């Protein structure tokens with residue numbers, strides 16, 4: 001008799017076949033991922049030039065995760081993530097000029113220049129940050145999903161976090177509550193293989209099965225090729241259908257990779273250059289889309305270059321804006337903060 005496979009046991013090996021994209025979807029994915037990639041490259045340059053200070057965690061290599069999930073979500077679904085948030089805020093529809101101005105600490109930044117790289121917000125796009133405390137966005141996201149359920153607004157929440165954060169206690173308290181209350185939340189583990197500098201194989205028990213981390217709470221999970229935007233979108237749709245149907249939370253483990261260091265100050269001594277090179281050459285999410293477009297005869301090289309040029313222009317204008325904008329005035333020190341006076 002064939003053994004039953006529960007959703008919690010589904011892996012990449014027996015996951016449903018990847019749904020192909022049509023031409024428009026391939027172009028949408030290409031444009032979105034290129035915007036994030038070029039934006040991040042520019043942010044890295046501006047950091048080197050001293051325009052951006054403090055922490056700055058780049059998302060280069062992981063673009064398919066946020067792009068595929070946003071292609072699967074409804075625009076009113078809520079989203080929350082960690083400090084590695086530039087891609088998420090851009091894809092949620094924030095103006096690239098305002099995102100770059102936040103990085104340079106200027107007054108027209110998305111958080112008025114007072115949040116910086118780790119604290120991006122775009123409430124109109126239902127993007128709720130940008131959180132510097134590892135794992136903190138998981139209970140906060142669970143709260144968003146509680147609000148979704150309480151308000152009966154038909155919305156769901158996407159909570160992104162790293163595989164390092166997946167070892168935190170607050171994650172499991174959140175899983176428990178979300179499972180009890182059948183909250184409409186998709187927990188997305190962005191497994192980029194290295195937390196600050198420690199390989200997942202050294203820091204996690206059962207590192208090959210992070211998607212099973214909800215099994216004790218009855219939360220189904222799936223492992224997804226997070227470098228293939230089509231696989232991400234298809235898995236995102238399955239997960240969102242599940243949570244919207246009132247069946248409770250769902251976990252997606254995205255197997256992805258970050259090309260740059262953990263943050264700008266990371267010498268990345270914990271991995272070889274060859275490993276990074278191999279991922280870039282063989283699994284790059286943007287190159288995969290370009291190859292498909294060319295192979296299917298849906299685009300010529302010139303069309304791909306045109307998309308890149310269009311995106312580079314947006315990014316270059318964002319950089320010009322962000323380096324010319326004013327710094328927040330001193331009075332802004334007293335706004336948007338919780339302060340307790342005497343008595």
Ligand SMILES: Cc1ncc(C[n+]2csc(CCOP(=O)(O)OP(=O)(O)O)c2C)c(N)n1
Nearest residue numbers: 084132133134162163164165192194195196
């Ligand atoms: C509670 C807490 N502990 C430690 C840190 C320092 N810290 C910042 S990022 C990080 C690694 C997190 O890795 P992961 O969750 O895999 O996310 P990634 O950076 O790979 O996206 C650590 C330990 C922190 N910010 N907050």
